[in-house]
Every structure is written in structure tokens, then in C-alpha cells.
Amino acid sequence: MHRWLGRVSRNEEAHVPRGPYRDRDGVTHLVPRTTMPAPFGALTAARELHKHGVDPRFDVVLIDQPLLWDGTVRGLSDRVVYRPTDLYPAGVKARMQKRIIGAADGVIATSGEVLRGLGSPRQPHLVLENGVDIAHFVATAESERSAVCIYVGAVDRRFDWQQVRAWAQARPSVRFVVVGPSPAPPVALPDNVELPGGVPYSSLPSLLHTARVGMLPLSDDPLNAGRSPMKLFEYLAAGLSVVARETPVIGPDENAGLFTYSGEENALAALDRALSYRSPNAEGIERAQQQSWSTKADHLAEFLLKLPRR
Template sequence: MTSARILFLSHSHPFGPFRVGSHHYARVLAERGADVVHLSTPISLAHRVTGRVSRKDLAAVPRGPQRDASGVRNLVPRTILPAPVGAPKVARMLERAGIPTGFDVVLIDQPLLWDSSVRALSDTVVYRPTDLYPDGVKHRLQQQILDAADGVIATSDEVLRGLGALRVPALVLSNGADVARFSAPVADQTRDARCVYVGALDDRFDWERIEAWARAFADVDFVIAGPGGRPPSPLPSNVDPVGPVPYEDVPALLHTARVGLLPLSDHPLNAGRSPMKLYEYLAAGLSVVARETPGIRGRSDLGIEVYTDADDADAALERALRHPSPNEAGESAAADASWERKTDALEEFVRAVRGRAE
């Protein structure tokens, strides 16, 4: 798809502390010569008035399309009402930004961006669900997407199962890592006993597990980086909640640690997650300790240790701390999950879908 026009309709824009799969696919495809537009969930007046988007966060988001260093045109529309309540249709938002509306393929992962104009933007529409939507508005819109899409690329087996029976080709393509960015320095030495988490601190994050680990491993430092909720109780002194860390600074933070943490809560939607941080941790030379889910299984040979509940969580962290550091086996596994290889698979699937329609 080196000369193709490609539109991503994504749940997240690239101007904050996180990067999601659509950002990486867009980057790699643009670097390969495609004309890529990445349109994210609009920021509405309602979001601004209610404080769901702070002034600081809003100031970081440019008005109108902005082309990044890879050549991707990123667009975060400003609207009065949020999608899908009263925001303009996608075709209209593109037109207002001066972006032509004919594309070779549309890849949509944000159900809230689905409207009647999307199907007309391309002969090939691929739905790329990244989460479970068992009910609500997103579930209803997801059903409409499935009725109209030409193919499905799910980020986990659990997410694919959650869609039910499909009438179109489907592929499971888990998240990967920007290996070149996260790789540890060549002269990296064995690291101190430090554990790190980077990500959202919402109801999918288990603060109680962090507190319990910190009390059980008093000589280990725990660095918790990310925006969102506060811990439910005072934390031990060896826990440092540092707040959001800019994406460019995350690799340097990871290179100071020995273990990457994925302390997932009991939230039912965690079952469908394909955590990008798993491979970013590995690429950075960390071992990993994570709560086991359908998408995260233990691989002690790669430095991936899992637990199921409080009874085995301490033992899992102990094993991760004992793993050789830097984690060279994990680094090799992360190389196999690079975004370049993931994009190869995405392109192959899209070509097959397009050929099927011809």
C-alpha cells in the first residue's frame, strides 16, 4: 500500500503522553510512502466546559490538520457536541479541514466515529476493535460497523470472540512495540531493584496490588507513571507516583528499572486487553510481572511472570526480580513484535480483503 491513501478513525490522538496502535500503524505506513490521515475523536465544547479535557491538554492539540515527522496528517476536530451525539459527520470534518475524502482503505477503531458517511469514503472499510463493548452506545455502533465493514482486525482473541459470528474475514493482530525507540543502550548494565509502571491509572489499574508489593518488598522501589486516578490510601515510602511522563521520555525511565508492572484489576474489560506496554517493557530490557489474562500468559524463559491472585503475586514478582538483567531474551521477543512486522501483517490482510471485493 505504498502509494495508497489511508484513513485511520481512532479513539486517541497523538498529542498526549500515550501512543496507541493506530499511531504506530499510521507512522509505518506513511514512512513506506502511503498518504495517511489520522482523525481522532473530536474534542467538543462539552468536554472543555466539564473539564474532561483540561486547558493544558487542549493547548497541546493543534487546530486543524498537522503533518508529523513521518508524514501523517493528524486531525483532532473541535466540535460543539461530542461524537456521536451531534458532531458533524466524518466526511464533513475532513472537508472542513481541506482533506479530500476519497481513500483506498479506512481503518476504524473508534465506534463513536461511525456514521453514514464513513462507508462512502472508501470501497474498503476495516474495523479494528481494540476493546470489548458488551453494551451501551459503543456496542450499538459496533454492530452497525460490523454490518458494513469488509474485514475485521482485532487486537486479541477475546476481543474477536466478543464480536460474535462474523460474515467477513477476520484477523487477530496483537499490539506491538516501537523497538528502535525502546531498546536499551548497548552498554546497559545490570539494573537496581526497581519496578516501573507506565500507563493510565484508571479503574483497570490495581493500586491495592502495588501497595501490597511495596510492603512485601520494602527494599524495592516502585515508580508509577501516568495520568488519572489517585491511590485509594496512603502509599508506602518506596512507591513514587510521578504523574504523566511525556512519550519521548518513557524509554529513559524504563532503562532505570529492572521489572515492568502490569497490575490489572478485576475490571471485566481487562480480559480483552492487548497491552502495548508488555512488548515495550521487553524491548527496554525489563522482565515483566502481570496479572494473567486471556491475552497475557507466562513465559519465564522470556522474563514474563504472571499471577492470578494475591496468593501468587509476590512469588511472580520475586521471579521477575531474579531474571537476568537486562532481559536479552525479552528484547529478542520484542523484536519479533515490532510495529514494522505488525504492519506487514496488516497490509497483507488489507490486500486480501480488497482482492476479495474485486
């Protein structure tokens, strides 16, 4: 259905492996192919696993996409954990989320705001923010970088094009680079804004190492309130200072080169502080090291092993 509606191209669909496949890290992936999107079709997790010869019993099941919930998920393990990564105030995801919470043995939220959005879950719960692959992003010793501000990631309704344009107009000598697959921007942009398109994950470190400031220009979209953006720590790990819109999750840490703004009235001042911060940002690298995925994995494993079995 997504392909018929033009949301997925034939080329994109062709790159999705058919059936289970194991990556270089030993992780087995299985992407279901159905006529109708979940949860409107006949997809069930247990049936899909059986069909492809995958044993449908696991030590732990984590589910982080509400639309992939069905009644058979509960039977896949004695420990089922819901891991919400976003706020779902209304709609079909909100309805599915209520079903998951009613059946789950534990909850792991990616931010305190996301956990608060669930009310008061009766299950054991944990806030575990997104982390960073330190070894992938950390730069070696280098000289001070030039005035380049960069954003890497999805460019959708949660991205504030107006703020990027305002920054670029106010600081014409600074280069602003917005990296990510996206349609044409909804506003006209000055000549010092570059749109190179999407890049492979393997190329991100070398790209970030050319910049001085990482941007998180979040829009007024309510979903931004609970986001725990991985790119925040990726920027810091790569030696950038960061300018970000303040949210309940993202607050200032100027000692680590993280500068926030509340609106257009103080956004330019926050950008200027980030641009004038020492480069490369050694303090930011140190903070990012405390958020490594290996540390997060240890916390995750400890939480999961303490959950009672059903």
C-alpha cells in the same frame, strides 16, 4: 462539552491543533471540534473532511473507535475495516459497534479475546496484537540493574492500586515507580512507592532502563480480559522482566522473563521470580523483536490488499 464538564482543561484544548496538520512522519491528523461529543452531535466524517479541504476518498479506511462511526464513513472507501481494540459488552459503544460490523468489509482485532467478543464476524478477520518500536526502547549493553519495579501508562479503573501497595509493603527494600497522569491514588501507599506523574514518550526508554521489572497490575475490570497492552513488549524491549496479572491474552513465558499471577495468593511469588530473573533481560528483548511494528505493518498491508472492493 468535555471542557465545560472539566474533563479537558483549557490548556489541553489549546494544544490540539485546529484543522489538518502533518507530522514529521508524513501523517496528516485532523481532530474535529464539536459542541457535543460524538455520536450525539452533528459530526460526520465526510463533512469534516470536505470542510478542511481533504479529499474524502481513500484506498482503505480503518475505524477503531466505535463512537466515531457515522453513515458517511462507509462512503469514504471501497474497503472499510473495523479494528476493535477493546471489549464493548454494553452501552452506546456496543450499539455503534454492531452498526460498524454490519457495514465493514473486514475486521482486525488486537487480541483473540476481542475477536471472540464480536461473535462470529462474517467478514475476513485477523488478530493483530499491538507491537513495539524496537529501536526506540532497546537498551545497549549494560550491567545488572537494581531492584526497581516500574509501571508506565494510564492509571484508571483498570489499574490495581491494592496490588501495588501489597507488593510494596511486602518488599520494602524494592522501589516501586508508577508513571502516568492520574489523580491521587485511592489507597495510602508506603514510602517506597514513587509517583513522578506523566512523562513524554521520548523520555520513556531512559526511564525504563533504570528499572529491573515492568509491572502490569491489572484490576478485576472486565475490560482487561481483551487488552493487548503495548507496554508489555515495551518493557521486554527495554530489557526488563515483567510481572503481570494473567488474562486470556497475557500468559506466562518464563523463558522470556514474563511471570504472571492469578490473584493475591500468588502475586508476590510472581514478583519475586521477576526480580530474580537475569538483568538485563536478553531473552525478553529477543521476544519483543518478533513483535516490532514494522512486522505488524507488513501483516496489516497483506490483509488489507487481499480484501475485495465494494
